[in-house]
Amino acid sequence: MATLFKWLVRAFVGLIVLGLLVLALVWYLASGSLPQYDNRVEVTGLGSTVEIVRDHNAVPHIFAETDEDVYFGLGYAHAQDRLWQMTVLRRTAQGRLSEIFGEATFDTDVLLRTLDIYGVARQMVEHQSPDTQAALRAYSAGVNARLTQVREEALGRGSPEFFLFSREISPWTPADSVAVNRLMALQLSGHAVSEVRRAELSLLLPPDRLLDIMPEAPRLSSLAQPEFADLFDMQPANTPLPLRQALDPVAEFGMAGASNAWAVDASRSASDSSLLANDPHLGLSAPTIWMLARLEFPGGGAIGGTIPGMPGIIAGRNESFAWGLTTAYTDDQDLYIEKLNPDDPSEYLTPDGYAALTSREVLIGVGDAPARTVTLRRTRHGPVLPGDAFGAGRITPPGHVAALAWTALDPTDRSMDTLIEMQHARNIDEGRRALRGMIAPSQNFTMADANTVAMVVGGLAPLRQDSHQGMGRIPVPGWVAQNDWQGYVTRDQMPADIDPRSGLVLNTNNRTTDRAFPYHLSHVWGDTQRIQRARRLLAEREFHTVDSFVEAQTDIVSQTARILLPLIGRDLWWTGSPVEDDALAPLRQVALERLAEWNGEMSEHGPEPLIYAAWVRNLQRHLVRDELGGAMADRMTRLQPLFIERVFRDVDGASEWCNISTSQVEETCGDMTVRALNDALAELRDTYGTRVEAWRWGDAHLAMQEHEVLGRIPGIALIASIVQPTGGGDDTLMRGRLSGAQPNPYANVHASGLRFVVDFGDPENSRYIISTGQSGHVLSRHYDDLAVLWRRGEYIPMSLSEDRARADAIGVTRLVPRGQ
Known part of the structure; x- marks a missing residue:
């Protein structure tokens, strides 16, 4: 027995030693790809030496003698820190994820091949200006210089993830950068998904009740245009929502891009110079999509947020001009239901009779399994959507297919020109000129120079005919000529607010125009709530400072809670014994007392936001289940505040939602409130x-910044994903959109990955933050070092002073032409 015990001990110790050796080997291999910020590297493709000075937050400050060499340095810096992220973005745009991830991403690949994002990107390159093409080539050369260094010096394949997946990394090309831009356009556009949702609901609800749950702005008469049920012989599907595909870039309903931006001119600033603040909102991830950088061009520097894969500052400032972005919610997508020829399904109906579908075959690799051939089809309106892409399969009648018309598929789009030119603009007039070739993604550009501010909608909206059957609200018959686009709304008809008398411009994805269809831009906007709080905070001060802008940007008071709680709780406050005597009575008493004293601040430290969020979530579930049925109601997982407000104010009879038609008694909205609270x-x-x-x-509202791949692996996820409690909520200015899905419907999954504030009275005092860290390498100390600051609403300084950058440097990478 003693001998057996000794061998068991030896075996146990041996397993521990073996495990430690394996961990050491993994650490050694993975750490080999950690970028060396203090280094000298000989590269090809440079005209002269480039210096990448990394400050103590690992922000690269790039110095070179020509613009092209600056872009080369940015490409190299991006590849140093975010090579895996860039590779996944490119593979997504190309529809080549399944080559490394297998079956899980096959449907995503089919969709991206169908849209031909990458094919459009290749064509777009040729339409960009010579300067932009030169920038794209130089950036690509910088990325490829890093790839060459990784290969020649055996630097751990460039990123730890490549030890788990394919090590093959194709050279970067200009089309790859444009494809990343197109992919962002896809993530920021949600109108096709909204059309499907409206079509589904119109099959279940009468027009007046449909307006309750999907209100329009500008509002149309419910009789002005036919609803989906009038156009197609369809029955409500009411089927469960299919599982979301891995790495699917199509935004879920209500989860397209969001942002805040505002600026005041010199007359409203305590520094006698303009101020600008911006915080774009996207789905959270680790690392964040954003990376801070400073580019020192021969004509002057620019600093702000970049997106790895694209050459330039997306939002930020130079020495005399600043710009920020919010999603414009321009209705840039239409779904067309095309009727197939019953005698020949390779043809579809047009206003002039049947025409042949355009088709082509592509081969999609699927891991170690045999590659699959997929047939892709197009109509005159655009690509025919596969399966249930955008949800279109649920509202497509038998014998029909759904095709997507989308402005981002226009190869003449010159959005990359806008990106390059905006960095060099010196005032608002030059900033506006930079927008002249942009089509998609449509964005609100908030601009400021030293004395003046403006907000201009960049990009173009499709011009629909006055007689368009759906007005962009629902899918329409593709064989009806009146539904065809007539080009674009002209640029001078897009909304703009230049040098306003108020001295203030502001947007939170709220409506930007009251013009009638077809110049309305959209019937569906991204915000009706944040704008109320922002207007109040910005109007209550005559003069603003960096600190007042930061205060507004990090505000966590929910205007929605302040509106809804008095409505839903009006019959419960201060009634002594709360409703009835049961097991929940003690909890209900305390909860109602706390909510009665609550000011709507969604602090991570208190219980009130959690009680409120759970209450309204359950209330909406009770209200919609009867009318919509279980499957459809289960999709309505995110709060629709205008719907709740209409019901409890009984707008146009909306309180009808409170009654359960199948019950023997007539329920009131008070009954629904009590049930939901319980x-x-x-x-x-x-x-x-x-x-x-x-x-x-904060225990429920956890910011889920998950690594898209490593975050799904037990154990490794503890290192690769960044999870921390946060304040805010769906409709606070410091936004933290709730997931609405189990296992934690209150998790924060969509927020501001970048925040910055610029003061032209003291530009060097401008402040910036991103939600994770600069590095995408899980072993880097800069992988998550900014996350806690972001959570607390704190910032880091970023300067255009070369002396400050060098004094603060943790390393300088010198890229020198090979042979020098």
Whole structure:
């Protein structure tokens, strides 16, 4: 027995030693790809030496003698820190994810091949200006210089993820950068998904009730145009939503891009010079899509947020001009239901009779399995969507297909010119000229020079005919000529606010125009709530400072909660015994007392935001389940505040939603409120315990910055994903959009990955932050070092002073022409 025990001990010790050796080997191989910021590298493709000075936050400050060499340096710096992220973005745009991820991403690949994002990008390159093409080539050369160094010096394949997946990395090309731009356009556009949602709901609801749950702005008469049920012989599908595909870039309903931006001119600034603030919102990830950088061109420097894969500052400032972005919500997509020839399904109906579908075959690799051949089809309107892409399969009648018309598929788009020229603009007039070739993605550009501010909608909207059957709200018959686009709305008809008398421009994805169709831009906007809080905060001060802009940018008071709580709780406040005597009574008493004193601040440290969020979530579920059915109701997982407000104010009879038509009694909105509160309290009790005082919003509202691949691997996910409690909510200025999905419907999944504030009275005091860290390497100390600052609403300084950058440097990478 003693001998057996000794051998068991030896075996156990041996396993521990073996495990440590394996971990050491993994660490050694993975750490080999950590970028060396203090280095001298000989490269090809440079005209002269480039210096990449990394400050203590690992922000690259790039110095060179020509613009092209600056872009070369940025490409190299991006590849140093974000090579895996860039590779995944490119593979997504190309429809080549399944080559490394297998079956899980096959449907995503089919969709991207169908849209031909990469084919459009290749054509777009030729339409950019010579200067932009030169920048794209130089940036690509910088990326490829890093790839060459990784290969020649055996630097751990460039990123740890390549040890788990394919090590093959094709050289970067200008089309790759344009494809990343097109992919961002796809993530920022949600109108096709919105059309499908409206079509589904119109099959279930009468027009007046449809307006409750999908209100329009500008509002149309419910009789002005036919609804989907009038155009097609369809029955409600009411089927469960298919599982979301891995790495799917199509935004879910209500989850397209969002942002805040505002600026005041010299007359409203304490420094007598303009101020600008911007915080773009996208889905959270680790690393974030953003990376801070400073580019020192021979004509002057630019500093701000970049997106690895693209050559330039996306939002930021130079010495005399600043610009920020918010998604414009321009209705840039239309779904067309095309009727196939019953005698020949290779043809579809047009206003002039049947015409042949354009088709081509592509081969898609699927991991170690045999590659698959997929047939891709197009109509005169655009690509025929595969399967249930954009949800279109649920509303496409038998014998028909759905085709997508989308402005971002126009190969003459010169959005990359806008990116390059904006960095060199010296005033608002030059900033506006930079928008002249842009089509998609449509963005609100908030601009400021030293004394003046402006907001201009960049990009173009499709021009629909006055007689368009759906007005961009629902899918329409593709064989009806009146539904065809007539080109684009002209640029001078796009909204613009230049040098306003108020001295203030502001956008939170709210409506930017009251013009009638077809110059309305959109019937669906990204915000109706944040704008109320932003207007109040910015109007209550006559003069603003960097600190007042930061205060507004990090504000966590929910205007939605302030509106809804008095409506839904009006019959419950201060009524003594709360409603009825049951097991939940003690919780209900405390919860109602706390909510009665609450000011709507969504602090991570208190229980009130959690009670409120659970209450309204359950309330909406109760209201819609009867009318929509279980499957459709299960898709309505995110709060629709205008819907709740209409119901409880009984706008146009909207309180009808409170009654359950199949029950024998008539329920009131008060009944629904009590049921929802009880369900919410039971849910929170079961999850967080019986002491209301111990509940914390931050325990539920966790910012889920997950690594797209490593975050799914047990153990490794603890290192690769960045999860931390946060304040804010769906409709606060410091936005933290709730997931709405199990296992944690209150998780923060969509927020500002970048925040910055610029003061032209003291430009060097401008502040910036991103949500993770500069590096995409999980072993780097700069992988998550900015995350805690971001959570706390803090910032880092970024300067255009070369002396400050060098004094603060943690390393200088010198790229020198090979042979020098």
